[in-house]
Amino acid sequence: MTTVTADSDDRPIVTLEGVDKFFGSFCALRDIHLSVAVGEVVVVLGPSGSGKSTLIRCINRLERHDRGRITVDGIELSNDVRAVRQVRRLTGMVFQQFNLFPHLTVLDNITLAPRQVRRMPRHEAEELAMGLLERVKIPEQARKYPGQLSGGQQQRVAIARSLATEPKVMMFDEPTSALDPEMIKEVLDVMQELAGTGMTMICVTHEMGFAREVAGRVVFMDEGEIVEVGTPHHFFTNPTEPRTRRFLEQIL
Amino acid sequence: MTATVPPADRPSGVGRAAPPRPTARAWARENLFNNRHNSALTVLLGAGLAMLAAYGARFLFVTGQWAPVRTNLTLLMMGTFPRAEQWRVVVQVYLLCAAAGLVWGGLTASSRDRAADADVPFSRARLRDGVRRWWPLFVLLAVLLGMTRTWLPLAFVASALAGGVVARRAMEALPEAGRRAGWFGAGVCALAGWQVVSGTGGIAWWWGSALVAAALVRITGNVRSEARWQPAARLALIAGAVAVVWAVYGRLDFGGVGWDDWSGFQLNLVAAAASIVLAFPVGLAAAIGRRSQLPAVRWLSVGYIELIRGVPLITLLFMGDLFLGFFLPTEDPLSKVTRAIAVMTLFTGAYLAEIVRGGLQAVPRGQVEAAWAVGLSAPRVLGLIVLPQALRAVIPALVGQFINLFKDSTLLSIIALTEILRIRESIHGQREFLVTGIAETLVFVAFAFWALAFTMSRESQRLERRLGVGER
Ligand SMILES: Nc1ncnc2c1ncn2[C@@H]1O[C@H](COP(=O)(O)OP(=O)(O)OP(=O)(O)O)[C@@H](O)[C@H]1O
Ligand SMILES: [Mg+2]
Numbered sequence: 001m002t003t004v005t006a007d008s009d010d011r012p013i014v015t016l017e018g019v020d021k022f023f024g025s026f027c028a029l030r031d032i033h034l035s036v037a038v039g040e041v042v043v044v045l046g047p048s049g050s051g052k053s054t055l056i057r058c059i060n061r062l063e064r065h066d067r068g069r070i071t072v073d074g075i076e077l078s079n080d081v082r083a084v085r086q087v088r089r090l091t092g093m094v095f096q097q098f099n100l101f102p103h104l105t106v107l108d109n110i111t112l113a114p115r116q117v118r119r120m121p122r123h124e125a126e127e128l129a130m131g132l133l134e135r136v137k138i139p140e141q142a143r144k145y146p147g148q149l150s151g152g153q154q155q156r157v158a159i160a161r162s163l164a165t166e167p168k169v170m171m172f173d174e175p176t177s178a179l180d181p182e183m184i185k186e187v188l189d190v191m192q193e194l195a196g197t198g199m200t201m202i203c204v205t206h207e208m209g210f211a212r213e214v215a216g217r218v219v220f221m222d223e224g225e226i227v228e229v230g231t232p233h234h235f236f237t238n239p240t241e242p243r244t245r246r247f248l249e250q251i252l
Numbered sequence: 253m254t255a256t257v258p259p260a261d262r263p264s265g266v267g268r269a270a271p272p273r274p275t276a277r278a279w280a281r282e283n284l285f286n287n288r289h290n291s292a293l294t295v296l297l298g299a300g301l302a303m304l305a306a307y308g309a310r311f312l313f314v315t316g317q318w319a320p321v322r323t324n325l326t327l328l329m330m331g332t333f334p335r336a337e338q339w340r341v342v343v344q345v346y347l348l349c350a351a352a353g354l355v356w357g358g359l360t361a362s363s364r365d366r367a368a369d370a371d372v373p374f375s376r377a378r379l380r381d382g383v384r385r386w387w388p389l390f391v392l393l394a395v396l397l398g399m400t401r402t403w404l405p406l407a408f409v410a411s412a413l414a415g416g417v418v419a420r421r422a423m424e425a426l427p428e429a430g431r432r433a434g435w436f437g438a439g440v441c442a443l444a445g446w447q448v449v450s451g452t453g454g455i456a457w458w459w460g461s462a463l464v465a466a467a468l469v470r471i472t473g474n475v476r477s478e479a480r481w482q483p484a485a486r487l488a489l490i491a492g493a494v495a496v497v498w499a500v501y502g503r504l505d506f507g508g509v510g511w512d513d514w515s516g517f518q519l520n521l522v523a524a525a526a527s528i529v530l531a532f533p534v535g536l537a538a539a540i541g542r543r544s545q546l547p548a549v550r551w552l553s554v555g556y557i558e559l560i561r562g563v564p565l566i567t568l569l570f571m572g573d574l575f576l577g578f579f580l581p582t583e584d585p586l587s588k589v590t591r592a593i594a595v596m597t598l599f600t601g602a603y604l605a606e607i608v609r610g611g612l613q614a615v616p617r618g619q620v621e622a623a624w625a626v627g628l629s630a631p632r633v634l635g636l637i638v639l640p641q642a643l644r645a646v647i648p649a650l651v652g653q654f655i656n657l658f659k660d661s662t663l664l665s666i667i668a669l670t671e672i673l674r675i676r677e678s679i680h681g682q683r684e685f686l687v688t689g690i691a692e693t694l695v696f697v698a699f700a701f702w703a704l705a706f707t708m709s710r711e712s713q714r715l716e717r718r719l720g721v722g723e724r
Pocket of ligand 1: 026050
C-alpha cells in the first residue's frame, strides 16, 4: 500500500488512515491512507466507479466509513453528531449537479448557512454573500432564482454557497462534468483563483489541464484503492504503476 | 398618403410580434366548422346545449318553486343556532373578513416582493381577472341576497366585504417591517372572530397564548445578541407573556355558543375548517414519522395511516359517535361535534400523510446532501429545504383533499348532526313544503358547495403558479 504524508513541516488538515468503505459486501474503498496539508491542492483521478466520489463523501460523512480513522482539523469523524456537524462546517462541497436550493434566491442560497449555522444577522450575511458573488463574478444575479441561471453560473453560486461557511477545506466532485464546454472555463477559473488564495482543495475532476496546472499532488485511484500518488509532472510524464499508464493511455 | 403603413395582415418587426389573436369568426371557422362532419356535430351539439340551457333557465326563473329556500334561508345557513346570539355571528363575519383581507394583502405583497426579486414583471389582478376568479362566489352571494326580503343583509355583506378590502389594501401598503404586525393583527382578528362565537371558556386561552408566544418568538428572534443568557431570557419572556394571557383570559367571560348548538351551513364550514387546520399537522407528522429512523415511530405512523385508510369515513364517524368518548378519562364525554371533528381530522390526516409522503419522495437526494454539507442540522434541513419543496409539489393534491373533506362534511347528517343537508330535509317536514320545491332545495345546497369548492380548486392552481415564480 502506498502511504502518503505531506512534507513533514506541513501541518496536515485532512488525514485518512486505513479507511475501508463497504456498500453491502461490495468494497468501495480499500485501506485508504491519505493526508492533505494546509493550502495543498490535491486532484483525484481514476476511472469511473473507482471510488473517487465515495472518498470525498466520506470526508464530510455524506457516507460513513466502516474501518480506519478520518480526521479533519483534528476532529475525528465518528457517530458523534456534533463532531460531524463541526466537520461539515469546516468543509465545503461542490457537487456535479450543483444542488442549489431551487425555492430560494441566489442570495438566500448563500446566506442560509451563515444565518442558520453561524447565527449571523441578515444584513451581515448578505454583505458576506455579495462579497462572495463578487469573487465568483456574478453579483448581478443575486436576486434571481437558480432556475434562471446558466449551468456555469449555477455552479459558481454553488461554490459561493460553500465558501459562505468559511471552510478550511473545499471539496469538488466533478464540478464541470454537467456543464457545456463553453461554461467549463468560467468555473475552472474561479477554482484556480481559489487555489491561488491558499485554500486547501480536494478535487475530483476529469480536467487534465486543471490537474497539470493547479494540482500540487495527483492521486490516482482504481477499484477502491489509491494506486499512485505524485506531482503532476511525475504523474503525467513518468508514472510508475502499469494501471496508471493504461488509464493515461485511454484518456490522453 | 404614401404607403408608410405596413400591410395590416403582416405583423411588423420582422416576425417578432406575437401572432395576432384570431377574430371570433375566424376562430369558429377554424375550430367548429372546419369540415362537414365537424360542422354537423357542432350544429347538433349546439342545439342540444341550447335546449338544456332553455330548460335550465325555465327551471331557475319560471317553474322553480324557490319559496322553501327563500323562507328558510336563515335556517339553512344557521340551523338551530340561538337567534338571540345571532349578533355573535355578525361580529364574527366582520372579524374574519378583516383577517382574510390582511392575509390576502400579505400574500400579494410578499409575492410582489418575490417577483421583484426575480426581475419578473408582477401584474396586479385587474377587474376582469378578479371577476373571472371570483364569479362563483359572487353568484352565490347574489343568490343569497336576492332571496332575502330586507336591505339589512345587503348592507351587512357589503360593509363586511368593504372592511376586508380596506384591510387588504392597508396590508399591501405597509412596508416589509410593518407587515409582521399585520400578520399578527390577522391572527388576532381570526382568534377574536372565533372566540366571539365560541366564548372564552374551556381551553380557549391556549389559542391566545400560542399566538402571543409565536409573535414573541419572531420579535425576540430579531434582537441580535451573542450573550449566553439570551435563550433563557427569551424563554422566560415568552413564559411570562403566556402566563399573563392565561390569567387575563381566565377572568374574562364572554359567554358564547358551544359547538353543539352550531348547525346549518355554518356547521359544515366550521367542521370542515377546523378539521382542515387540525389535519394538516397530523398528516405532516405522520408523513415524516413514516420515514423516521426510529422503528417505533415508523410503525406507529404506518399503523395509523393504513388503519384509517382502510375504513370508510361513514364507519369511522359512527365509531367516533358511539365510543370515542369512552376511551377518554374525562367525566363529561366530548360533545358530538367535537367527536365528529376529531374523526374527520384523523381521517383526513391519514390521506394528507400519503400525499405529503409523495412530495417528500419528489425532493431529490442531492438537496438533502447539499444542506447537510453546509452544516445545517436535521430539523433545519427538513423545515427549510425539504418541506418547502415537498409541499409545493403537492399543493393541488392537498387542496383536492381539503375539498373532499369540505364536501364530506354533509356525512355528519347521518350521525344526526344538523348540518345543511339535514336542515334541508327538515324543511320538507314543514307542512307547506311537504312536497313543494324538493328539487329546488337540493339544487340550492349543491350550488352552495359547488361555489366554494370550485373557487378553492381554482385558487390552488393560482397559488401553485404564484409560488413557482422564477422557478424551473
Ligand atoms: N449508495 C451506493 N450503494 C451501492 N453502491 C454504491 C453506492 N455509491 C457508490 N457505489 C459503488 O461504489 C463504487 C464507487 O463509486 P463512486 O461513486 O465513488 O465512483 P466514482 O469514482 O466517483 O465514479 P464516477 O467517475 O463515475 O463518478 C461504484 O462501483 C459504485 O457502484
Ligand atoms: Mg463520482
